[in-house]
């Protein structure tokens with residue numbers, strides 16, 4: 001159903017006939033780590049995330065998996081760990 005409070009008119013899975021069913025009956029504003037993300041939108045309570053109702057929870061463990069501004073860091077970390085090359089290096093070192 002469509003949100004009628006924070007992002008009026010936006011389709012949201014948390015909106016029901018009883019209103020917002022998310023904890024606290026509202027989504028929450030973004031956190032510092034979100035700055036620069038393309039998913040930030042302006043809501044009636046301030047800047048909120050268009051895909052995650054609780055940005056602080058998305059960053060609680062580690063990098064938010066929806067973030068658009070931090071993907072390069074993830075790719076560079078993955079690029080550094082090439083299991084094939086690591087395996088070849090390890091095999092060469094055993095000779």
Ligand code: SF4
Pocket residue numbers: 030031033034037038039040048049050051052054055056058064065066067068
């Ligand atoms: S996608 Fe993640 S980083 Fe981007 S605004 Fe939402 S919670 Fe913040």
